[in-house]
Amino acid sequence: MHSKFGFLSYEISHIIRQRFNKAAEPIGFTHAQWRALVHLSENQNCRQIDLAEILEIKPITLVKQIDLLEESGMVVRNKDLDDRRAYRLSITDKALTVMEELWKIADAVESEVLAALSEGERHLMTSLLDRVKNSLATDSN
Numbered sequence: 001m002h003s004k005f006g007f008l009s010y011e012i013s014h015i016i017r018q019r020f021n022k023a024a025e026p027i028g029f030t031h032a033q034w035r036a037l038v039h040l041s042e043n044q045n046c047r048q049i050d051l052a053e054i055l056e057i058k059p060i061t062l063v064k065q066i067d068l069l070e071e072s073g074m075v076v077r078n079k080d081l082d083d084r085r086a087y088r089l090s091i092t093d094k095a096l097t098v099m100e101e102l103w104k105i106a107d108a109v110e111s112e113v114l115a116a117l118s119e120g121e122r123h124l125m126t127s128l129l130d131r132v133k134n135s136l137a138t139d140s141n
Contacts, residue, residue: 016113023105027098028072034102036065037074040091041099047080048087074098 017031024030039054040046046054052062066089069075074095080086091099114122 012113016109019109019112020105023109024102027101029098029102033065033069034106036062036069037091037095037099037102040075040089041096044090045078045088047083048077048089051089069095 020031020034024034035055036051040051043051043054048062048066049059052059055062066075066077070077074092076090076092077087078090080088114125117125
C-alpha cells in the first residue's frame with residue numbers, strides 16, 4: 001500500500017492557505033506575507049537571505065514579498081553594517097498590530113479545518129505532528 005501522508009498533508013496545507021488568503025484579502029495580506037512576518041517577528045534584525053532560508057523560498061521570491069511589506073509600513077530594511085550588499089529586516093509596531101488580526105484569522109481557519117475532530121483528537125494530532133517535525137529537524141542536523 002502506498003503512503004498517502006505526503007499527499008494529504010500537502011492538500012490540507014493548500015486548503016489552509018486558500019482559506020487564510022480569502023479571509024485576509026480584505027486587509028490586504030496573503031499567507032506568504034503572514035509567514036514572513038511571523039518568522040521575522042521571531043528573528044528580528046535578521047538578514048534578508050537568512051529569512052529566505054528560514055522560509056525555504058528563493059531570495060528573489062522573498063524580495064517581492066518584502067517590497068510589499070515595506071511599502072505598507074510593516075517591515076524596515078536596514079543596510080547590514082558588516083556586509084554592504086546585504087540588508088537586515090525588522091518589523092514595525094504597525095506590523096505587530098496587524099499581526100494580531102492575522103493571528104485571529106489563522107486561529108479561525110484552524111478551527112474550521114479541524115472542526116471534524118474532537119478536542120482530544122486535535123491535541124493528539126498536534127502532538128504527533130510536532131513529534132514528526134522534531135524528529136525530522138533532528139535528522140537534518
